[in-house]
Amino acid sequence: GQNIDQPTEMTATEGAIVQINCTYQTSGFNGLFWYQQHAGEAPTFLSYNVLDGLEEKGRFSSFLSRSKGYSYLLLKELQMKDSASYLCAALYNFNKFYFGSGTKLNVKP
Amino acid sequence: NAGVTQTPKFQVLKTGQSMTLQCAQDMNHEYMSWYRQDPGMGLRLIHYSVGAGITDQGEVPNGYNVSRSTTEDFPLRLLSAAPSQTSVYFCASREPGQGRAFFGQGTRLTVV
Numbered sequence: 001g002q003n004i005d006q007p008t009e010m011t012a013t014e015g016a017i018v019q020i021n022c023t024y025q026t027s028g029f030n031g032l033f034w035y036q037q038h039a040g041e042a043p044t045f046l047s048y049n050v051l052d053g054l055e056e057k058g059r060f061s062s063f064l065s066r067s068k069g070y071s072y073l074l075l076k077e078l079q080m081k082d083s084a085s086y087l088c089a090a091l092y093n094f095n096k097f098y099f100g101s102g103t104k105l106n107v108k109p
Numbered sequence: 110n111a112g113v114t115q116t117p118k119f120q121v122l123k124t125g126q127s128m129t130l131q132c133a134q135d136m137n138h139e140y141m142s143w144y145r146q147d148p149g150m151g152l153r154l155i156h157y158s159v160g161a162g163i164t165d166q167g168e169v170p171n172g173y174n175v176s177r178s179t180t181e182d183f184p185l186r187l188l189s190a191a192p193s194q195t196s197v198y199f200c201a202s203r204e205p206g207q208g209r210a211f212f213g214q215g216t217r218l219t220v221v
Contacts, residue, residue, distance in 0.1 A: 004151075033209065042199060042212040043152070087151065089210075095159060096167060097142070097210065101151040 004100035006088045011106040017076050020103045022088035026069040030094055034062055034073045035087040037102065043087055046073070075105075083107045111135050115200050115213035122190040122220045130185040130216050132200030140203040141183040142210070145169065145196040152199065158183055190220045 005023045012018040024032065031050040035043035047057055049064035049071060061074040073086055085102040092098060116131045134141065142157035144167075154167030158177040172194060174186040183202075187194060197217050201210040 008149075042214050045209040045211070048209060089152075094206070095140075095157060095165070096154060097152075098154070098168075099144075099152040101149060 002090060002092060002098040004088055004090055004098050006086075006100040006103045008101065009104045009106070011108060012078055014078055014080060014107055014109050016078050017074065018078060018105065020073045020075075020086050020088075020105070022071045022073075022100055024069050024071070024088070024090040024098075026066065028092040029066065029069075030091040032062070032064050032071045033089040033091065033097070034060075034071075035089060037085045037087055039084075046086075078107050080107050080109070113200055113202055113211050113213040115198075115216050117216060118214065120216060120218050122187070122218065124190060124192060124220060126190050127186070127188050128190065130187075130198055130200070130218075132183045132185065132213060133181050134183075134202040134211070135181065136202060136211065137180060138202035138204060138211075139180065140205070141177070142167070142201050142203070143173070143175065143183070143185045144199045144201065145194075146199060146215075147196050155185065155198075192220045194218065195220045 002025045033048040034046040037043040047062040054063045059076045064071045085104050087102045088100040089097045113134045139160045143155040144152040146152045153169045156175040158164045200213040203210040
């Protein structure tokens with residue numbers, strides 16, 4: 001499989017900004033997706049990037065650099081409900097998603 | 110719209126038993142897939158289908174069979190369950206091209 005790497009766990013304070021990084025292999029790459037998963041629940045779609053640059057969606061933004069094989073998810077104005085796992089997923093050959101192991105984000109008061 | 114529906118939500122099997130995990134979607138998506146999620150390992154692709162009658166293997170296909178007779182349904186069969194197949198299974202369907210995937214609520218399977 002493809003190596004999709006992201007940090008295992010991060011902690012941030014309510015109201016702050018946090019950046020979750022993800023690296024992936026570039027051969028056959030089509031696009032990069034971010035999902036949120038609360039404990040015991042299904043992943044839900046947050047954002048995706050196909051071209052280089054920043055995509056903004058309310059408090060969430062995602063960045064992609066195709067040449068570097070790098071993406072990040074930026075969460076602003078953190079809320080307690082943002083405590084969850086964030087999954088980085090890369091699409092290859094238009095048919096196969098490969099997921100990272102997920103980054104567990106702990107938001108503290 | 111119901112989206113992606115998986116049944117059952119929970120299942121306990123004995124080693125060697127067989128069963129089918131059901132998955133149905135009502136979004137008319139051609140692409141459907143099955144993943145398993147184990148602690149610390151993220152989601153791993155088991156099998157996928159790009160349309161009725163067409164299936165292919167993902168990262169971890171051994172021990173699992175699939176078929177796709179209709180656009181709506183994509184069942185996953187375990188022919189002879191093993192304790193290593195204890196996991197949470199997610200079915201997903203995806204919008205065309207580079208579209209986003211929608212996940213079912215998952216099936217928590219325990220093999221004893």
